[in-house]
Amino acid sequence: MAGGTLLDAVTTNTTGASRTVLPNLGSNYSVLATVSGTGSVSVTVTIEVTNGTGGWVTLGTISLSGTTSATDGFAFAAPYNAIRATTSDITGTGAACTCIFNG
Numbered sequence: 001m002a003g004g005t006l007l008d009a010v011t012t013n014t015t016g017a018s019r020t021v022l023p024n025l026g027s028n029y030s031v032l033a034t035v036s037g038t039g040s041v042s043v044t045v046t047i048e049v050t051n052g053t054g055g056w057v058t059l060g061t062i063s064l065s066g067t068t069s070a071t072d073g074f075a076f077a078a079p080y081n082a083i084r085a086t087t088s089d090i091t092g093t094g095a096a097c098t099c100i101f102n103g
Contacts (some may be wrong), residue, residue: 003094004029006085007045007099018084019101021049033085035064042070045099049080053092056084064097072093 007016021029033045042065048056059080064070085099 001064003102007094011096012061013088015086021080028075028076030075033062033099034071035097036069037095038093041095043097044088049083052081
């Protein structure tokens with residue numbers, strides 16, 4: 001099993017530290033992102049992966065928008081070597097984004 005926090009209540013456009021993806025014995029992995037703040041909040045979270053032999057590639061994008069909070073995510077099956085999350089366009093009063101990875 002693998003998992004952990006990719007982003008922890010970030011308030012600016014940020015590339016989080018990478019985390020190792022461990023073999024998951026045939027089960028899916030999942031990524032969940034949340035943005036919260038006051039009033040209208042939004043953020044785009046790009047999930048990137050690598051197999052260690054090249055650069056980072058985009059696995060998926062999570063676009064969040066809501067009033068005070070929004071949450072979304074996705075699952076995937078491929079066991080990459082590492083995963084990280086990058087935020088862009090974070091807006092809203094006190095908007096903070098957290099992203100977790102589970103496997």
